[in-house]
Amino acid sequence: MTAISERVSGPTEQQTSKTVSQSVFDGSRLRVVLLVDVCDGAQQQFLEAYEQMGKQVASVPGHVSDQLCQSIENPSQWLITSEWESAPPFLAWVNSEEHVRMVEPMHSCIRDTRSLRFHIVRETGGEKAAAASGRRLQSEPRIGDGVIRHALTFTVKPGSERKVAELLANYESPEARVDDTTRLCRTSLFMHGNRVVRAIEVRGDLLAALRHVARQPGIRAVEEAINPYLEQDRDLNDQESARVFFTRAALPAVHHVTAGRESEEVERHALFYPARPGMGMKLAELLARQDERAADDPRGPVSRSTVFERDDVVVRLVDVRGGLEAVDPAVALGLADSAQVAELTTLLDEGAAEKGGDLSRLLSLARMELVTDRRSAQDA
Secondary structure, three states, rough: OOOOOOOOOOOOOOOOOOOOEEOOOOOOOOOEEEEEEOOOOOOOHHHHHHHHHHHHOOOOEEEEEEEEEOOOOOOOOEEEEEOOHHHHHHHHHHHHHHHHHHEEEEEEEEEEEEEEEEEEEOOOOHHHHHHHHOOOOOOOOOOOOOOOEEEEEEOOOOHHHHHHHHHHOOOOOOOOOOOOEEEEEEEEEEEEEEEEEEOOOOOOOHHHHHHHHHHHHHHHHHHHHHHHHHHOOOOOOHHHHHHHHHHHHEEEEEEEEOOOEEEEEEEEEEEEEEEEEOOHHHHHHHHHHHHHHHHHHOOEEEEEEEEEEEEEEEEEEEEEEOOOOHOOOOOOOOOOOOOHHHHHHHHHHHHHHHHOOOOOHHHHHHHHHEEEEEEEEOOO
C-alpha cells in the first residue's frame, strides 16, 4: 500500500496550489515505517534475513539510512525505519521485482506487516540545519480530502478479455462499511486490451478495507472465477502465492488533484500511458505537473485527476465534465501545448510514441474500457 500526501510546492516551484491534495513529487525527504509481527521463535531468522537485505538496500539509489528496532514489551514486534532522499526513488525500488526477491526470505518468519510512508516536515535543528546538510523538508503541513486512493493492475490471457470483463462487471458489491472508522467509497474498474485496472477510494484504513473486501464471499467467488484467465498464476488458498500476486499487482497513486468544479455531467474515464523502459515515474510526474496547472483554470473541463504508476505502467483516472468527446484531445491527455506533446512522446514506448503527432489517435489508443464504476450510497 502507498500513502500519498498533498503537494504544496515542487522541487523548483514554490507556489502553493490549494487544488492539489496529494502527491509524491514535492522533492522532500521520505520516512518509511514498517511494523512487523514476527512468528514466535523466528526472531533470529528474521534478524539474519534483515541483515542480508540491509547490505543490498544500502546500494539502492536514493536510500539514506535505516534502523531495525525490537519492542521492549513484546519480542515479536519489530520496527524498521528508513530514510530516502525523496519518494520517487523509494517507490521505484519497493515496486520492483528486485524488491520482491529481496524480501522473500523474510516472509517465512513474519505473521503480518504494515507499511507507512511520510514526508518529513520538521526536525531538530530546524530548516537551517536541514539546508546546511542539503536535506529538503516539506515546507508546509498539508490538508487532504480524507480519501485514500489505490489501484491494482494485472493482465489476463489474450482472447479471454470479454469473459473476464463479464465476470468483473457482475460481481456482488461488498458492504461499504468496514468498521467504525473505515468505509469503501468507490470502485472503478477498467480494461485496456488484456490489462485490468481496479481503482478504489477509501475513507479510513486502506489495509483494513482491502482485507474486508478479500473476505467477502462475492468477491472471493469472482476472484476464483478469473484465476484460469490470469497470465500470472496464483493460488488464493496459499498465503505466499496470494501475497506475491497482490504485491506485483499494486498500482500506487502518486498524484491527485481536485479542481473544485463539481457537476452532474462529470464522467469518469481512465487513460493508459505505456512508458518507455525506466521512464514510468518521469511520465507520471509530467502528467501530475500538467494536471496541477490545468486545475487552476476555472474554465477547465477536468474536475478531478489521479495518476497511478508502477514500473512502466502509468494510468490517469479523470472525472471530466461532458465526457472526453467534448474535450480537446490535448487537454484530455493532460497536456497544455505542443511542447508538452513533444515531451510526452519522448517518454512513451515506441508504439504509442509513433501516434504522438495525431492527438486524437493517441487519445483513442490511451482510452480504457469502463467495466464497472460503483459508489457507496453515501458517496453517490
